[in-house]
């Protein structure tokens with residue numbers, strides 16, 4: 001224990017800076033000392049409309065005065081309205097609401113196994129991808145491809161194979177008669193914004209169809225406008241059989257969803273549930289967020305702002321001699337020529353008078369996931385602060 005450590009009464013789970021945040025508005029966070037930070041992390045891409053958006057505050061206030069939670073054994077209006085809205089804006093027919101991405105993904109695996117036990121003679125294995133990330137429950141740690149995770153809490157749940165992203169032969173090799181589904185992030189977020197190739201995704205869709213495997217799209221990070229479209233699968237011109245959402249759909253509150261086509265709607269009553277599943281307080285927020293984000297004008301705005309950010313980052317790459325920039329929509333990464341990402345993150349946070357919040361999912365890589373509502377002026381300000389942080393951590397750029 002460190003003297004003066006603000007986290008002295010918390011179970012240690014991460015090395016956090018001493019900064020304590022007290023307020024957030026739009027793209028800005030404010031700490032206890034009153035310092036402002038331009039936030040390109042946004043709670044790990046959860047605050048799709050920025051910090052404390054009025055839309056979310058209003059939905060929470062209104063619903064909290066009407067009905068908090070009649071329990072999952074009964075219908076409630078926001079639960080039904082959100083499910084209907086999600087079906088309208090996607091290619092899916094059925095929705096199960098949950099509270100976290102891991103929980104939605106667990107539900108997807110259960111649904112696939114249920115379908116496998118009914119239709120495929122007990123097939124149950126799920127094929128995931130190296131470096132994939134699906135959450136932190138024990139089974140989702142098995143499903144994820146994070147190096148070291150399969151050894152962290154032994155014994156780990158079995159039945160999860162791994163293939164390599166953009167390598168269809170590796171998927172074919174992983175398929176056995178017991179395989180029931182392939183689970184994929186079209187953009188691997190935690191791994192460092194690794195993009196699936198359109199050709200690979202089309203081949204994967206054809207292969208999964210041919211072998212009677214469910215294609216499960218984990219759109220926890222990519223869904224609800226993050227990549228410039230309501231869902232990332234739209235940009236690949238394929239329809240998954242099952243999709244999971246979390247993060248952005250709640251606009252900052254804990255909300256997740258599992259969606260499937262009608263023919264995979266195979267749970268019997270009692271097979272799946274959870275105390276907070278479909279609670280009206282979170283569903284009301286989700287409905288407000290989906291109504292706002294999944295409008296064509298809003299999505300066009302996201303694509304325009306993403307272009308501005310990507311263009312600015314490309315200039316930063318040139319001027320600071322970085323290794324590259326990539327991403328989809330407002331989920332972007334900057335690749336550094338050395339393992340200095342943590343130093344850049346620290347330098348950015350420490351900038352005066354305003355700081356910049358960045359995320360470093362890999363030692364040589366920065367991830368940017370601003371609010372979908374970030375303004376052009378804020379994009380420009382973020383790029384200016386980023387240049388200052390890079391100059392401090394890596395040495396001066398060319399300009």
Ligand SMILES: *Cc1c(COP(=O)(O)O)cnc(C)c1O
Pocket residue numbers: 099100101102103105133134135136185189190218219220221246247
């Ligand atoms: C964050 C994330 C998860 C886990 O979501 P939680 O809400 O933290 O459980 C799952 N899949 C992907 C792709 C994610 O980015």
